[in-house]
Amino acid sequence: MVHFVGAGPGAPDLITLRGAALLEKADQVIYAGSLVNPALLERCKESCRILDSARMTLEQVIAAIEETERDGLVTVRLHTGDPSLYGAIREQMDMLDKRSIPYDVTPGVSSFSAAAASLRAEYTLPGLSQTLILTRMAGRTPVPEREALDRLAGAGASMALFLSAGMLEQVQTALLKGAYTADTPAAIVYKASWPAEKILRCTVGTLAETAREAGISKTALILVGNFLDADFERSRLYAPDFTTGYRKGTDT
Numbered sequence: 001m002v003h004f005v006g007a008g009p010g011a012p013d014l015i016t017l018r019g020a021a022l023l024e025k026a027d028q029v030i031y032a033g034s035l036v037n038p039a040l041l042e043r044c045k046e047s048c049r050i051l052d053s054a055r056m057t058l059e060q061v062i063a064a065i066e067e068t069e070r071d072g073l074v075t076v077r078l079h080t081g082d083p084s085l086y087g088a089i090r091e092q093m094d095m096l097d098k099r100s101i102p103y104d105v106t107p108g109v110s111s112f113s114a115a116a117a118s119l120r121a122e123y124t125l126p127g128l129s130q131t132l133i134l135t136r137m138a139g140r141t142p143v144p145e146r147e148a149l150d151r152l153a154g155a156g157a158s159m160a161l162f163l164s165a166g167m168l169e170q171v172q173t174a175l176l177k178g179a180y181t182a183d184t185p186a187a188i189v190y191k192a193s194w195p196a197e198k199i200l201r202c203t204v205g206t207l208a209e210t211a212r213e214a215g216i217s218k219t220a221l222i223l224v225g226n227f228l229d230a231d232f233e234r235s236r237l238y239a240p241d242f243t244t245g246y247r248k249g250t251d252t
């Protein structure tokens with residue numbers, strides 16, 4: 001049996017209870033060494049075989065799983081954040097399906113959630129934005145043309161950019177072709193929830209310069225949008241005049 005597990009953004013106590021329990025019973029853990037905090041591996045049994053997938057191909061990962069399956073043992077495939085985002089789990093699941101190897105998926109706290117927590121920010125502020133776009137700048141992995149950053153930027157929504165911290169000149173140019181201006185608030189959150197976390201608040205116009213000065217080119221999320229500082233309307237849900245299924249408001 002294979003368990004795909006979201007490790008969370010870095011802090012070892014941000015894995016889910018279910019994920020932690022699976023790590024404790026695993027006979028083999030294959031973890032994404034470039035981003036998963038190795039402190040999580042302290043939960044593993046002494047006898048657990050631990051492999052770093054940063055040094056492996058997809059084929060080698062599947063071969064390691066097959067070996068363990070032959071002995072009826074349990075593999076945890078540990079991915080950073082939540083595995084459904086840029087986790088490359090689909091290709092692994094497809095290969096397991098072909099081999100009739102059973103698996104399940106345990107979600108994790110994504111870095112976009114951890115970054116908002118570190119900033120004490122809310123992505124969805126009434127009157128400002130009710131949409132969060134999770135995306136990336138096209139790099140060695142292409143992005144479909146209809147999802148090009150300058151097109152998505154047209155909505156002016158709250159945005160979290162993964163895998164893009166090394167391309168901030170291009171990010172800025174694309175964002176400015178959309179509804180954002182050079183003054184739109186932005187933030188660079190490096191290693192959210194790790195001891196080395198850095199939070200840099202800036203604007204769309206100063207993203208590249210801010211990252212350059214701080215020497216940041218990877219393991220960072222780029223957040224963009226007015227949710228980072230402008231005025232907003234308070235929520236309807238908690239307004240005294242608003243009736244909900246749980247509370248009678250003064251509007252009735």
Ligand code: SAH
Nearest residue numbers: 009081082086110111162163191192220221
């Ligand atoms: N599945 C992961 C994303 C993997 S893609 C998740 O849900 O978070 C790798 C990218 O995620 C990095 O390039 C960076 O943009 C972002 N990232 C992952 N962990 C991060 C962290 N702790 N702080 C900031 N960004 C992080």
